[in-house]
Amino acid sequence: MYYIGIDLGTSAVKLLLVDENGGILNTVTREYPLEFPKPGWSQQNPEDWKRAVLEGVPQLLQGFDGAKVAGIGCGGQMHGLVVLDEQDSVIRPAILWNDGRTAAQVDYLNGTVGKETLARLTANIAFAGFTAPKLLWMRENEPENFSRIKKIMLPKDYINYILTGVHCCDYSDASGMLLLDVEHKRWSEEMLSICGVTLEQMPRLYESYQVVGTVKPEVAAGLGIPSGTKVVAGAGDNAAAAVGTGVVGEGGCNISLGTSGTVFISSKKFGMDPNNALHAFAHADGGWHLMGCMLSAASCNKWLCDDILKTTDYAAEQRDITPEKLGRNHVYFLPYLMGERSPINDTNARGTFIGMTMDTSRSDLVQAVLEGVAFAIRDSFEVARSLGLEIPSTKICGGGSKSPLWRTIFANVLGIPLELLKTEQGPGYGGAMLAMVGCGQYESVQAAADALVEVADRVEPDPELTARYEARYQQFRKIYPALRQVFPQLR
Known part of the structure; x- marks a missing residue:
């Protein structure tokens, strides 16, 4: 069987076709533009992501039997605010993780609401890139658009929505919204109220390796894969990359040196930095992690x-x-x-x-x-x-x-x-591994990492x-x- 891993990055989507032994059969990269309408602002049109994936998967499968695709898993850029209206149309460009327009909203959350309150509700404090300040910014600066919001999601969740029609999110990605009670893995209704949104607007939560649905028949036909192809919830890009590098369970560490840079330390137990200099997030393996x-x-x-x-x-x-x-x-x-x-x-x-x-x-x-x-x-x-x-x-x-x-x-x-690592394909490989777990190829993320991740060299x-x-x-x-x-x- 084959598995498709999707790495929905900031400048491009990278698609991987992986066999059941973890071998990379093919890769396809499709770029899309970034918008910087004002200094410090960064946004993107989700339709560009959709087009890149729907056109890229058939290209990925050229020369391969698409009928053998069993599952799809996506690792995606975190924190981006994607909002849809009642017709499932994108209301405005997604405000990205590296957007700096929310300084006033961050000051309000950390100063007026208070860092201690935020940490109690979400295990984190407000940062400009997080999703909650973006919702506040939108409510204050684009009230007409804000009033039209029917669905709120993150970038990779939009791709899952296009594939399955399911409004979903995983715990690792949701952790970076400042709307999740990370320790107890549930939406914080108090934080939703602070941001002026409701539980009904939020996606259903899943573990990263859980199946959220199957690819819709009309979408599957266009991609050249079975309509029963399973789609797992996937993960935020850093958690997905950590899975792909075998940083799961207790005490693993990964540095991701991409557009952004991260330090990712995995744990089986929930823990947080009392000074909130490091983020305390859920991990794609069902545990938690600290991240800078x-x-x-x-x-x-x-x-x-x-x-x-x-x-x-x-x-x-x-x-x-x-x-x-x-x-x-x-x-x-x-x-x-x-x-x-x-x-x-x-x-x-x-x-x-x-x-x-x-x-x-x-x-x-x-x-x-x-x-x-x-x-x-x-x-x-x-x-x-x-x-x-x-x-x-x-x-x-x-x-x-x-x-x-x-x-x-x-x-x-x-x-x-x-x-x-012998195979280093970042979030896309982690996404494919999560799909393997969801499809029953491996019984756990740890088992998949033990079987598929191999260290090739060390720099002392x-x-x-x-x-x-x-x-x-x-x-x-x-x-x-x-x-x-x-x-x-x-x-």
């Missing part, structure tokens, strides 16, 4: 190379960064191009180069960006360590992890080994380089506090 998320990770390198240096040859830009230069760069970079979430929660923060001199080179800037992202990820690691969590090693995935140089920097900035830290980066990191962590009061004045 930075808004701009590999996208920082893409921005520097594509938009500033006018090149897409990333490897060539890194060629001059030789081993003796590591840990000795005089330039620092704050990777806050879209503001920042974990652990500083500051929508006003901005990307910053500091320490440049007349002898600063092109490669110094590239190196500063790579190091700055690693330092910012370490900020979340430090929070986890302050909670007494031991992180002896970590998996790493995402587009940025394909750079050997960046992997070396990360291993030595964090001071722990990085594990590279070098003690001397780790010491140099320790000194650099201690300098890096002084920069943001020194500029924190300046950033709001630049808006």
